[in-house]
Amino acid sequence: MGKSTKSLICKKMMSEQICNQTVGGQSTLSFLEMS
Numbered sequence: 001m002g003k004s005t006k007s008l009i010c011k012k013m014m015s016e017q018i019c020n021q022t023v024g025g026q027s028t029l030s031f032l033e034m035s
Helices: 002-013 016-022 028-034
Strands: none
Touching: none
């Protein structure tokens, strides 16, 4: 659940820097590819 929520946030932000901070340093591309 947590990853799904963060993935949505990443997609909504559409910003690699913000996304990276949101997921705590996780790979941005990995989240974008998962969706």
